[in-house]
Amino acid sequence: MEAQEPIKSFLYDVLLPKMEWLLWFVTFWGFVASWYQLAGWATLLIVAFYNLAVVSFLSAFSPYNSIDRYEPYFEPITMQEEREKESSFFLNILSPKIIGIAGAVVLFGTLCKLMFWTGYSTMLLAGTGWLLIIVVVMAFSQRMNMRAFTLAILGSSMLCVSSETLMRQLHRDDPKLVTLMVYQIQHPHDRAAAEAVRSHVNQKRIQR
Template sequence: METTEPNRSFLFDVLLPKLEVISWILAVIGFVANWFQLRNADYLLIIGLGGLADVYMLKALSPLQIAADDEQYLMANESGEHYSQIAPTDVRNSNFDTVRRQIIAFGSGAIFAGVLFRLMAWEYNTNILLFGEACLLVAILSLALKQHYSMRLLLLAALGGLTLYIPAETWIHQFHGNDPILVQKMIYQLDHPRDQAAAQDVREYLKQKRARR
């Protein structure tokens, strides 16, 4: 019996892979530019890491992930085997694989979002990173139980852990060390996250700084 290819989705099969590559490039360029304190480098970092977070969050909603898990059922039907003849254990394993893929996608998106929030010294960066690390830890342990591992997951978890380990103040000094006034304002805001006046002071200073350029 001839097999038919599943319908390709423009969003999940065409657009998202291209956006992922572009976002990686922008994120790397933005990080290097911020490291050397180049002008307007934060925009590249925001677009790059924000794009990666969006791409992975959307991947969790891909309908093709479920279709990929049901490949064994399609093959069984093509060979004349009835769907009900498939062992319940296989059904449970397939459902768990689908959930794990979604956990990985959400966790990866949270890691990239948390890294962005950490580097920009935004509020809730620690909470976002911890959520992402927890998701990836669950996925890594579930794969280990099946005697599998994913180097990509391990590297991504290491990235999140390293970002958590390095204090936000370190990134502020590294990215904005050429402007001591801004560094002082951002650290004060970081130490007083509920102080709306401090946040507004940082925004106004950045706005005036960009206007002078």
């Protein structure tokens, strides 16, 4: 008796995949705009990363989860057929949920680091750690999920890049702001330093 294919879902099979591609496109142009110091780059990145995190989180609750739902295994088709007969709760049921939730944490942590909001270190460490575990387990099982691999690389990269480096790149058109923000990082409990940054940012907005 042939196995019945799962019923297609508009949300999980049509809407979320299309939104994901569109939001990565917006993310790309957000980084391009930030590189050339174009107005509105921060808004583009906030919208893109926030909604990518939402899409990733929702994907974890798909009514049916399969490790190759969006990407096939990188192995011969004969091996795929043999593995599909095997029952693996971790790889076929639990992993997609971990990828979706951990991916959302990494994406929101990335947004927080780009915007220099607090709490990004914990989010990036937790999300990236779980994704790396999934990638390693899949590698031993001769399987691969490009979403998990890509988000693990993103999280690892954001952990390696210092906040000061990001500040100097994203705000290189305003050396005074960079100086104030670097001082704030070095003195996180100094309320006067935080207030100086807020005052400078508000003054820039008024001038615009």
